[in-house]
Amino acid sequence: EGFLVAVTGEPGCGKTIFSIHFINQGIIDGDRCIYITTEESRESIVKQASQFGMDFGKAMEDGKLIIVDALMGREDRWSLKSLDMEALVEKIIEAKKELGYGRARIAIDSLSAFWLDRPAMARRYSYYLKKVLSKWSFTILAVSQYAITTAESFGWGIEHIADGIIRFRRALRGGELKRFVIIEKMRQTNHSRYLHEVDIRPGIGLVVLGRIERRVEDYKLPPDVIRRILEAKRKAEEIL
Known part of the structure; x- marks a missing residue:
């Protein structure tokens, strides 16, 4: 409670569904x-939530949830016309005032x-968001896309600012996508x-299947060691 938690990972790992679960639990808890x-x-978020038995439409009607659309650029009150950090913070505070007094949680995707x-x-930007919203005692789930080249979330900094980091991964195992x-x-x-395997199931959502005991990657030699071995092998072949 009161933390800013970064959720990182490649596309298709389950970050949005995890965010939907986070918000749905808040609705259940009265946040x-x-x-x-x-x-x-x-509309897409509401539809996706409904596929897992979560009624975001009713929560919005009951004044328990506000979904701010920063994609479509609409003119309605709960939309952002541009991806501006100050406008985002102002809209979040406006939404909190609309929802009223009480514990609050936010999912920012992404x-x-x-x-x-x-x-x-x-x-x-991450520091600004955390500094301003911490005064309102928000619990924040901030999704950040994964950068393949750096193995960190896109943009340098959010992982250092965050109170928590939850990283999603994906891999092919026997030709099947695993998360x-x-x-x-x-x-x-x-x-x-420990690393845990998760699955996305119709009517349920994200399910934790269990702890992964070991992976091939855990025992794989570091790249520089592999490079030196290959170089030594090449030189040996030249001598022969």
Whole structure:
């Protein structure tokens, strides 16, 4: 509670569904809930939630949830016309005032959309968001896309600012797509440090299947060691 938790991973790992679960649990617990969507429309999020038995439409009607659409550029009150960090913070505070007094949680899917054209600003924007919203005691789930080249979330900084990091991964096993999750960081919390396999099931959503005991990657030699072995082998073949 009161943390900013970064959720990172490649596309198709389950980050949006995880965010939907996070908000749905808040609705069940009586929290004031705000969902910021930058990559899907408001209607798409409501439809996706309904596929897993979560009625976001009713929650919105009952004044328990506000979905801010930052994709479609509409003129309605709960839309953002541009991906501007200050406008985002102002809209979140406006939504909280509309929802009323009480514990609140936010899912921002995705936060990295706000610095796509300037990834060097990621840390500054993340810090600004955390600094301003911490005064309102929000619990924030911030999705950040995974950068293949750096093995970190897109833009430098959010993982350093965040109180927690939940990383989703994917891999092919026997020709089948498998999804995994690991908690890499969670301040003030004794958490599992093991990789777990997850699955997305119709009518249910994200399901944790169990802990992964070992993977080939865990025993794979570092790239520099492999390079030296191959170089030594090449030189030996030249001598022969």
